[in-house]
Amino acid sequence: MSRAPKVIHLSPDDTEHAFYEALEAGDLDALMALWADDEHSVCVHPGGPRLIGHDAIRDSWKEVFANGRLQIRPADIRSVDGIMIAVHNLVQQVVISGHQEAQDLIHILATNVYIKGPTGWKMMMHHASHAHQADETSHMSPEPLPTLH
Amino acid sequence: MSRAPKVIHLSPDDTEHAFYEALEAGDLDALMALWADDEHSVCVHPGGPRLIGHDAIRDSWKEVFANGRLQIRPADIRSVDGIMIAVHNLVQQVVISGHQEAQDLIHILATNVYIKGPTGWKMMMHHASHAHQADETSHMSPEPLPTLH
Numbered sequence: 001m002s003r004a005p006k007v008i009h010l011s012p013d014d015t016e017h018a019f020y021e022a023l024e025a026g027d028l029d030a031l032m033a034l035w036a037d038d039e040h041s042v043c044v045h046p047g048g049p050r051l052i053g054h055d056a057i058r059d060s061w062k063e064v065f066a067n068g069r070l071q072i073r074p075a076d077i078r079s080v081d082g083i084m085i086a087v088h089n090l091v092q093q094v095v096i097s098g099h100q101e102a103q104d105l106i107h108i109l110a111t112n113v114y115i116k117g118p119t120g121w122k123m124m125m126h127h128a129s130h131a132h133q134a135d136e137t138s139h140m141s142p143e144p145l146p147t148l149h
Numbered sequence: 150m151s152r153a154p155k156v157i158h159l160s161p162d163d164t165e166h167a168f169y170e171a172l173e174a175g176d177l178d179a180l181m182a183l184w185a186d187d188e189h190s191v192c193v194h195p196g197g198p199r200l201i202g203h204d205a206i207r208d209s210w211k212e213v214f215a216n217g218r219l220q221i222r223p224a225d226i227r228s229v230d231g232i233m234i235a236v237h238n239l240v241q242q243v244v245i246s247g248h249q250e251a252q253d254l255i256h257i258l259a260t261n262v263y264i265k266g267p268t269g270w271k272m273m274m275h276h277a278s279h280a281h282q283a284d285e286t287s288h289m290s291p292e293p294l295p296t297l298h
Contacts (some may be wrong), residue, residue: 042227042238044258049281050240052227077225078191079260080202081271082234087262089191089274091199109193111276113229113236113261124240127260129278132198 002106009034009118012086015114015121023072026065032058036115036122044127046108071095074110086114086121091131107131157269158183161235164263164270172221175214181207185264185271193276196256220244223259230252235263235270240280256280 009015016032022031035054037039043057045064046052051057073098077090090109113125158164160168163184171180184190184203190207193199194213200206226239240255262274 040227041263044238044278047279047281048240051260075262076272078189080234080264083235084229085229085236087236087274089193089199089276109199109276111262111274113260115229125227125236125260125279127238127258128275129193129276130196130198 006119007033007121012079012081012114012121015123016077016088016112019112019123020074021071026070028058028062028065031061034123036117036124037077038124041074041123042125042127044129044132046128056142083115087116088112092128155268156182157183158271159269161228161230161237161263161270163262164272165226165237168272169221169223172219175219177207177211177214180210183272184272185266186274189270191274191276193278195277195279233265237261237263241277 007018008138009018012066019031019034020055022028032054035052039053039059041054042050042052043060045060048060058073067110070092073093074095075091077088079089080087090113091110092110094106096104096106107130108128109131110126112123114121115124116122156167157286158167158267160260166245168183168207171183184206185224186203188202190203191199191201192209194209197209200209213270222242223242224242227238228238229236238260241259243255243257245255254259256279257277258280259277261272264273265271
């Protein structure tokens with residue numbers, strides 16, 4: 001199995017940028033290299049259970065990627081950046097490719113928590129939940145949305 | 150209008166304890182005294198829109214309290230505590246008193262972000278979302294749940 005190269009991200013923004021790039025690319029190894037290798041890390045997918053620890057989190061993203069292509073863009077970021085901890089709350093604009101070439105754009109609210117370690121800034125928490133309908137910008141399809149991240 | 154006394158909370162845990170006490174008491178002034186007086190503070194109620202800034206957040210909690218008594222208990226806290234920023238992800242066990250003396254226990258996942266300032270630790274973000282059904286412990290009533298926090 002190929003492993004992502006060891007890249008040191010020097011800021012929370014760098015790590016966040018790489019996080020959404022890895023999601024778009026469906027690159028599980030690159031994605032998990034961004035997570036702190038910590039048994040206390042936390043990940044909540046929209047409507048999903050709270051996952052604790054690197055292994056459970058890896059399994060969940062593997063499942064997300066198995067559901068198909070993910071187009072995701074972070075927007076309207078609110079940051080609390082410190083020396084060792086940074087927190088970004090943002091809107092994830094997610095395009096979901098449905099059947100029959102229909103597409104849905106959904107909005108997910110996410111709180112991302114980064115910690116600084118010897119190998120740069122790593123993701124420690126990701127709490128995502130479906131945004132309120134009023135925060136949605138468009139639905140291009142009347143089809144029900146799959147429960148993709 | 151009475152205002153809550155100026156209490157300086159010396160740790161994120163102190164502020165969090167006071168936060169859930171204020172929610173139980175339905176004390177809006179005490180609650181808002183715990184929030185950073187910041188136009189960039191963020192609050193997301195379960196299923197609700199993202200609220201930005203002290204005033205919008207105050208209005209939302211006032212609405213929550215108008216819906217009735219709130220019994221809420223933080224549980225299973227996962228903490229990332231730094232010198233100036235602390236993040237707690239936890240399960241909020243909420244008892245909702247319905248009609249006909251029926252009660253529901255629902256679980257809410259919350260990420261609370263605290264920052265240290267000259268007047269102690271203040272809440273900067275609160276991102277709450279409904280927990281996955283598997284995380285629920287009991288439903289004591291078949292009635293539909295109101296959208297209380």
